[in-house]
Amino acid sequence: MAGVLGGIYNSIVKRNAVFLTTIFAGAFATNIIFNIGADSVWDQINKGRQWKDIKQRYMGDQEEEDE
Amino acid sequence: MLPTFARRSQYGTRNEGARGVQPWRQRVEYETFRSKYAPHAMISGAFAVAAGTGVLLLFDAVPKVQRDILQKVPIIGPYFVHEVPPEDNPF
Numbered sequence: 001m002a003g004v005l006g007g008i009y010n011s012i013v014k015r016n017a018v019f020l021t022t023i024f025a026g027a028f029a030t031n032i033i034f035n036i037g038a039d040s041v042w043d044q045i046n047k048g049r050q051w052k053d054i055k056q057r058y059m060g061d062q063e064e065e066d067e
Numbered sequence: 068m069l070p071t072f073a074r075r076s077q078y079g080t081r082n083e084g085a086r087g088v089q090p091w092r093q094r095v096e097y098e099t100f101r102s103k104y105a106p107h108a109m110i111s112g113a114f115a116v117a118a119g120t121g122v123l124l125l126f127d128a129v130p131k132v133q134r135d136i137l138q139k140v141p142i143i144g145p146y147f148v149h150e151v152p153p154e155d156n157p158f
Contacts, residue, residue, distance in 0.1 A: 015113065016114075017113030017115075017116070018071075018111060018112045018113065020114070020117035020118075020121070021113070021116055021117040021120050024117065024120040024121045024123075025120055026128070027124055028120070028123070028124050031124075031127075032143055032146055036146075040130050048152045052157075055155075059154075
């Protein structure tokens with residue numbers, strides 16, 4: 001545990017510039033991963049009820065009077 | 068200043084304190100590179116990288132930033148491509 005923390009300190013925390021870059025890049029990555037995860041959970045819960053699932057039923061009508 | 072990577076000894080610092088010397092009080096055992104253009108060119112460059120990453124983090128929802136910068140990043144580029152099928156496009 002002490003060795004792992006010491007390694008983290010020496011590689012990431014000791015230089016403030018590296019620390020800031022790690023924090024910002026980590027926040028960016030966390031944002032993307034959380035968004036992808038939350039989208040997949042939402043799609044899973046609402047399977048078959050969203051427009052992208054039922055769009056196929058309405059694709060045959062190519063002539064649309066009122067757009 | 069010439070670039071150096073000389074080793075500096077830890078003579079006299081090992082046995083201070085209750086559990087030895089804390090990391091922030093140990094003498095760093097190498098001298099870092101010093102550029103002859105500015106005393107802190109390497110550190111300024113590293114902070115510029117950090118600042119750029121921070122700006123991208125704060126402005127990642129701006130479409131111009133997405134189109135010009137974020138879509139060109141290798142792995143996460145396709146995440147910022149928002150393509151609407153023409154049949155769903157209201158415009």
